[in-house]
Amino acid sequence: MNVDIAIVGGGPVGASLARALATAGLSLALVEPKTPRPLPAAGFDQRVYALNGHSRRFLERCGIWQGLSLERIAPVREMRVFGDDASKIEFSAYRSGVAELATIVEEANLRQALQSALKAQLNLSLFSGVECVGAQWGDRGVALSLSDGRRIDARLVVAADGPDSALRNAAGITARVHEYAHTGVVANFRTERAHRDTAYQWFLHSGVLALLPLPGNHVSMVWSAADADARELLGASDEELAQRVAQASSGLFGKLQPVSPTAGFPLRRMRASRLIAPRLALIGDTAHNVHPLAGQGLNLGFGDVQALADVLAARGMEKDVGAVSLLRRFERSRGEDLLVMEAVTDGLKALFESNLPGVERLRNAGLRLANRISPLKRLLVKRALG
Ligand SMILES: Cc1cc2nc3c(=O)[nH]c(=O)nc-3n(C[C@H](O)[C@H](O)[C@H](O)COP(=O)(O)OP(=O)(O)OC[C@H]3O[C@@H](n4cnc5c(N)ncnc54)[C@H](O)[C@@H]3O)c2cc1C
Structure with missing residues (x-):
């Protein structure tokens, strides 16, 4: 089969690119080996994403947001970040003049919405349940081999x-890969006390614990812990885990009860040396991985998708969608965002991990100070909201 663009990987980033190019006047193929997990009838999907305003508006424009089970998403209207003493910084949607700071969406919910939007897309051929197993580069295109013996020329x-x-x-x-030797342990809990649409984050000696609001009295946990501690959390009984989380979160939510299995994801920072090669563009986690403490990996990926879709939409007289000039424009447009996010997440992680004398006091004082400086807070919110 001959197409203008073949997208390999139908995760949230690849699938949303197919959707973003629905009206670009191009023929598309999307290759994805896995079928999306069904939404759990009881409880919530283990994986959830905090999506910023930019991502939400992008998904709305592509008609993906409208396909979400909206009763399963939760707004974040307040955020509290605690240092390892009593220091904290607080953010409020109301005081920042926005409806919400972020929206929490289950991965299965997002993937289901993407799948139903793509099924009806006329310019798209879906290659579901198959993998891309080889690629051959030529001057005029790339030939992809699929695991079922088919071939796509793009x-x-x-x-x-x-x-x-x-x-x-x-x-x-x-x-460039840096293994953090940390694992992101995820689980969802029913809480005794209401979360009031507030996301909490604790920078602990043992890692970074985040509890994000889910509909009703439920929260989603991401505990980025050193591998040995993470193994303990993953091996703990439901009761032990609930107790450890309740203790680390100062009992803020009262009694916790797990409502999903626990899972762990190895954490690393990764940055591809280039975002492009002849007739190839990298997007999403293929191009960069950041620490989940800022909840920005997928938001960055959606940023890549918008940048690439914009460049392709503005290609003007250029007939060849694989032209170097277009690819270079895409790569240039992503430089700053990627650099800033990598530096911020890495810097925060290093700052809160250090046991050097003085650094501990400095970081907690920094949090207190930032909390009192309104323009700085507004800047932080603006950057996080997109
Ligand atoms: C614990 C944790 C919490 C996180 N929380 C957040 C958050 O709150 N907010 C946020 O923005 N980000 C968050 N992230 C980051 C986010 O999970 C990733 O950035 C996002 O999943 C990347 O999506 P992707 O589509 O690029 O990649 P993936 O989701 O990895 O998708 C890649 C796809 O490619 C397919 N594939 C693989 N090989 C082939 C092949 N040979 N042929 C065809 N297809 C193939 C796979 O089946 C898969 O579907 C978090 C990450 C972790 C680990």
Whole structure:
């Protein structure tokens, strides 16, 4: 089959690119081996995303937001971040003049909405349940081999096949990887006390604990802990885990009761040396991984999608969607966002992990100070909201 653009990887980033190009006047193919998990009938999906305003508006424009089960999403209207003494910084949607700071969406909810939007898309051929197993680069296009023996010829290939991207490696793009030796432990809980649409985060000696609001009296946990501690959390009984989380969160929610299995995700920072190669663009986790403490990985990925879709929409007289000039424009447009996010998440993590004398006092004083300086807070909110 011949197409203008083949997208390899139908995770939230690859699938949303297909949707963003629905009216671009281009033929598309999307290759994805997995079928989306069904929404759990009881409890919530283990994986949830905090999506910022930029991502929400993007998903609305693409008609994806409207397909979400809206009763399963939760707004974040307040946020409280605690240092390892009593220091804290607070953010409020009301005081920032916005309806909400972020929206919490389950991964299964997002993937279901994407799938139903894509099924009806006329310019798209879906290759579901198959993998891309090879790529051959030519001057005029790329030939992709699929695991079921089929082949796709594309003028441009977009790699959205995740952090261990085989396509990125096949194109010879190297990646700078730093393993944090931390694992993101996720689980959802029913709480005794209401969360009042507030997200909480604690920078602890043992890592970073976040409790995000879910509908009703439920919260979603992401506890980024050193691997050994994470193994303990993952091996703990429901009761032990609930107790440890309640203790680390100063009993803020009263008694906790797990409503989903616990899962762990190894954490690392990764940045591909280039976002482009001849007839290839990298987007999402294929191009960059950041620490989840700022909840920005997918938001960054949606930023890549919008940038690439914008460049392709504004291609003017350029007939070849794989032209170097277009790819360069895409790469240039992402430089600043990626650099800033990597520096912020990494800097915060290093600052709160350090046991050096003075650093501990400095970081907590920094939190208190930032909490009192309104313009700085507004700037932080603006950056996080997108
Ligand atoms: C604990 C944790 C919490 C997080 N919380 C947040 C948050 O609150 N907010 C936020 O913005 N981000 C968050 N993130 C980051 C977010 O999870 C990722 O940025 C996001 O999932 C990246 O999506 P993606 O589509 O780029 O990649 P993926 O979701 O990895 O999708 C890649 C897809 O490619 C497919 N694939 C792989 N190989 C092939 C192949 N050979 N052929 C075809 N397809 C292939 C896979 O099946 C998969 O579906 C979090 C991450 C972690 C670990």
